[in-house]
Amino acid sequence: xxxxxxxxxxxxxxxxxxxxxxxxxxxxxxxxxxxxxxxxxxxxxxxxxxxxxxxxxxxxxxxxxxxxxxxxxxxxxxxxxxxxxxxxxxxxxxxxxxxxxxxxxxxxxxxxxxxxxxxxxxxxxxxxxxxxxxxxxxxxxxxxxxxxxxxxxxxxxxxxxxxxxxxxxxxxxxxxxxxxxxxxxxxxxxxxxxxxxxxxxxxxxxxxxxxxxxxxxxxxxxxxxxxxxxxxxxxxxxx
Amino acid sequence: xxxxxxxxxxxxxxxxxxxxxxxxxxxxxxxxxxxxxxxxxxxxxxxxxxxxxxxxxxxxxxxxxxxxxxxxxxxxxxxxxxxxxxxxxxxxxxxxxxxxxxxxxxxxxxxxxxxxxxxxxxxxxxxxxxxxxxxxxxxxxxxxxxxxxxxxxxxxxxxxxxxxxxxxxxxxxxxxxxxxxxxxxxxxxxxxxxxxxxxxxxxxxxxxxxxxxxxxxxx
Numbered sequence: 435x436x437x438x439x440x441x442x443x444x445x446x447x448x449x450x451x452x453x454x455x456x457x458x459x460x461x462x463x464x465x466x467x468x469x470x471x472x473x474x475x476x477x478x479x480x481x482x483x484x485x486x487x488x489x490x491x492x493x494x495x496x497x498x499x500x501x502x503x504x505x506x507x508x509x510x511x512x513x514x515x516x517x518x519x520x521x522x523x524x525x526x527x528x529x530x531x532x533x534x535x536x537x538x539x540x541x542x543x544x545x546x547x548x549x550x551x552x553x554x555x556x557x558x559x560x561x562x563x564x565x566x567x568x569x570x571x572x573x574x575x576x577x578x579x580x581x582x583x584x585x586x587x588x589x590x591x592x593x594x595x596x597x598x599x600x601x602x603x604x605x606x607x608x609x610x611x612x613x614x615x616x617x618x619x620x621x622x623x624x625x626x627x628x629x630x631x632x633x634x635x636x637x638x639x640x641x642x643x644x645x646x647x648x649x650x651x652x653x654x655x656x657x658x659x660x661x662x663x664x665x666x667x668x669x670x671x672x673x
Numbered sequence: 674x675x676x677x678x679x680x681x682x683x684x685x686x687x688x689x690x691x692x693x694x695x696x697x698x699x700x701x702x703x704x705x706x707x708x709x710x711x712x713x714x715x716x717x718x719x720x721x722x723x724x725x726x727x728x729x730x731x732x733x734x735x736x737x738x739x740x741x742x743x744x745x746x747x748x749x750x751x752x753x754x755x756x757x758x759x760x761x762x763x764x765x766x767x768x769x770x771x772x773x774x775x776x777x778x779x780x781x782x783x784x785x786x787x788x789x790x791x792x793x794x795x796x797x798x799x800x801x802x803x804x805x806x807x808x809x810x811x812x813x814x815x816x817x818x819x820x821x822x823x824x825x826x827x828x829x830x831x832x833x834x835x836x837x838x839x840x841x842x843x844x845x846x847x848x849x850x851x852x853x854x855x856x857x858x859x860x861x862x863x864x865x866x867x868x869x870x871x872x873x874x875x876x877x878x879x880x881x882x883x884x885x886x887x888x889x890x891x892x
Contacts, residue, residue: 481796483792483795508795508799509795509796510795510796512796516793518789520789522790522792524790524793524794524808525790526812527807535807535808536797536798538798581793581797585797
């Protein structure tokens, strides 16, 4: 896969000064870094939830943001799925309505099929009629994943979406997710604190700290060369 | 009891409430989410009727509606007649006077929505109308009810603005509060008492609806 995402942005938010310049090409990239390093801020800039002070974001050759040219594509037109650590389902509508929310332009039958497919992918088909308030944290998170994938995004952003999920379930969900993404050639950028998980799943790793990229490359190379430093940083970040 | 005044008052309050709901949704949305620097100016202007004596608002509205003034002539051209001392003029005055009672609850409703829910909707759809209708409005529904109840009852009870811009024309501008004033002037205390009791009961019922809903919601 050639570079699908080019990011060259600067953004200041409180004490964090984000200065990131990188091009991503791997289908599954893990974003590492201690708490407050700028991981979430970077995902928000890519997703269009935060307007960067300067710079540009290009996805699959399409400019999503360019402060010099005044270009700005709103989040809903970026075809980017974004799942955060805290699942934010719409509390007043059921699971089916949540997952179908992003499916504009589909007829009712296609919409129903797509929702069913997504819910089955994450083993929550039986929850279709339930309200978000009646779901456990893990169930909510799986519905949030189904909702993010349903419109067929061209990039998936995952901000620690498996935190607190049962380990076996997490492995199972990750397998289903990576299979689905691989079949459709949809890349993912995944924030995680789990070093072992990065070894298992990531093609590439981006290490970020103090708003800047410290290392970027194939997972084994980056983690082998910076193992001690990473473990120390992650230990400090989770204390 | 003055049946004509009851009908007129409820007609005025219903129209005013509907107009205020239509205004307060976009205005409340803008006040809740806009980052405009002059937002405070708009907020202050919306809240002005809360602190302004009704006679002051009524006086300036009367000046604006008078056929001798340029704005009055423009308004007369639009409505086909001068607004002062007419039912349409009362509606305009009531909308302005009750504006904060509708806009502030709706703004608070939009502000109460979790920012991440709004962002999730924005990521899934670029259609602002769809987000408003399917996500935001259902979530602010209790606040819309509060706005409607407050706007309605406040309009029913208004006196100063009505008297200034509407006068006291039976069947046209004489509302219940003006009717009570007339009855007291005529020493018809029994009649005044009946009308006042109606307004008292209505106001209490409105507050009961609001606090009852808050109690059920555990707020």
